[in-house]
Amino acid sequence: MPVNRNALIRYRTIDTCLRNKYKKWTLENLIDACSDALYEYQGIDKGVSRRTVQADLETMRSNKLGYNAPIVVTDKKYYSYSDSNYSITNIPLTDQDLQVLTEVADLLKQFKGFNHFSDVTEMVSKLENKVYVQKTSGISAIEFEKNDNLKGLEHIEIIRKAIISQVVLCITYQSFKARQASTFCISPYLLKEYRNRWFILCESHQKSSPLLTLALDRIEGLEIASNELYRENKTLDLSTYYSDVIGVTKTPGQADCEVVFQIDHKNAPYVITKPLHHTQKLIDKNPEGKVFSIRVILNYELERELLGFGCRIKVLRPRILVKRIQENLAEALECYLNTDEEGREASIFG
Numbered sequence: 001m002p003v004n005r006n007a008l009i010r011y012r013t014i015d016t017c018l019r020n021k022y023k024k025w026t027l028e029n030l031i032d033a034c035s036d037a038l039y040e041y042q043g044i045d046k047g048v049s050r051r052t053v054q055a056d057l058e059t060m061r062s063n064k065l066g067y068n069a070p071i072v073v074t075d076k077k078y079y080s081y082s083d084s085n086y087s088i089t090n091i092p093l094t095d096q097d098l099q100v101l102t103e104v105a106d107l108l109k110q111f112k113g114f115n116h117f118s119d120v121t122e123m124v125s126k127l128e129n130k131v132y133v134q135k136t137s138g139i140s141a142i143e144f145e146k147n148d149n150l151k152g153l154e155h156i157e158i159i160r161k162a163i164i165s166q167v168v169l170c171i172t173y174q175s176f177k178a179r180q181a182s183t184f185c186i187s188p189y190l191l192k193e194y195r196n197r198w199f200i201l202c203e204s205h206q207k208s209s210p211l212l213t214l215a216l217d218r219i220e221g222l223e224i225a226s227n228e229l230y231r232e233n234k235t236l237d238l239s240t241y242y243s244d245v246i247g248v249t250k251t252p253g254q255a256d257c258e259v260v261f262q263i264d265h266k267n268a269p270y271v272i273t274k275p276l277h278h279t280q281k282l283i284d285k286n287p288e289g290k291v292f293s294i295r296v297i298l299n300y301e302l303e304r305e306l307l308g309f310g311c312r313i314k315v316l317r318p319r320i321l322v323k324r325i326q327e328n329l330a331e332a333l334e335c336y337l338n339t340d341e342e343g344r345e346a347s348i349f350g
Contacts, residue, residue, distance in 0.1 A: 006038060010048065010056050011067075013037040015088045017079075018071065024078040027053065060088065152198055152216030156191065159200055159222075163188045168205070168228035172221035173214060181220050186212070187231040190238045192248055194301075199248045201241065203231050211236075213248045246277055247301025256297045260316040264289040267312045276305060291316070303328065 013034050017025050027050065034056075035047040057079070060069040070082040162169050169188055174181035185205040192199045198216040203209055205228060235252075242248065244256045260283070263271050268290040272282070277294040284291035296302060298321055306315060307328055315325050 006042060006044070007056070009037050009041055010034045010053070011060060011065075011088060014053070014056060014060065015069075018069075018081050019087055021080075021084065025080065026077055027079065030057075030079065150196065150217065152219055155216050155219050155222050156198060158224075159188055159191060159216075162224065163190065166230040166232060168225040168230050169202075170223050170225040170228075171214070171219055173219055175215075175218055183221070185225045185228050186214075187233075189233050189236070190241070192242060194248050201238070201248075203233070205231070211252055213250075243278075244295065245297045245299060245301075246305055247299060249299040249301055250297050254297050256295050257318055258293050258295050259298075259302070259318065259321060260291060260293045261306065262286075262289045262291045262314045262316060263309065264312050267309065289314075 014030055017023075017030055017033050023029075031048055031050060031053050034053055038044040038048065057071055059065065060067045061071050062068070067088050069088060070086055071079060072082045073079055159169065161167070166187075168185050170183065170185050172181050172183045186200075186202040187205070188200055188202045190201040192201060192213070200214050200216060202212055202214065204212050209231070242250070244250075265288075271280075271290075271292060275294075276292075277296050279293075279295040281293050282290060283293050298318075303321075303324055306313060306325060315322050
């Protein structure tokens, strides 16, 4: 059953009271203790009703939350635990609890690079330790995609804070095409993840002030530029900026278009269950396969996505994209046609 934070505070407060053997606890004492705790932790100053605390005691006695607390009343007045060693904090975890905690710990570990999740690190360690103590065998039922060698994660937090605080950053950046790194200032607007890589949408303070999407793993240096004025975004809707694109490559004002492609019947279910884009529609069926459409901006990531299907896909339009796919496939075929198979095998196995 769902339990809200206020109820948990009351249960823990009652538990602390009943574990104190040096004081006799009346219902009024427990009401006062719960009222004080809610004021301290939640700022609630209206107190707790007698009926609420009585219901809490019954809930703790029951198996609703798995407590089964041995609460007894002596002299028809004083509350205590019949077992002096009992505490609701000592309740063993069930197998289902352990499974959930294992998966939660795995999930929380995905947020590497965000310092505002640093407080979670200790909690994750405690969860994993709790699971290990009570369950020393078995495998996880869930595994997340991750890349432990991914570069650039150390920059995420300073960029996040700069976006929130509207602070200019000075970065040293080297793209894959550049021969050497360059240093310039940016006004950061948005952090974006795509296929386990992180990018930053920003405005450069260089001449003509281009809007850039920079990969964090290509940043070689990063610091706050206190002598530069932040250029606030007043034109872009950041919540929808990437909604018409597969990946991160686009320029402001770039128009999207309808992309139509055909997938053979054997592989069509994969595209149906995992659409290439949220605009995907099934528009036709024929003996060769199913025909779909998406409305996106033409970019490198789209081409790579389509090429990944190999001979199982045929792009029908627009013509410019058909031509680009044909050129890519022709270049790929040329690589194989120019390969000396015997020499290749000798170099690999010899």
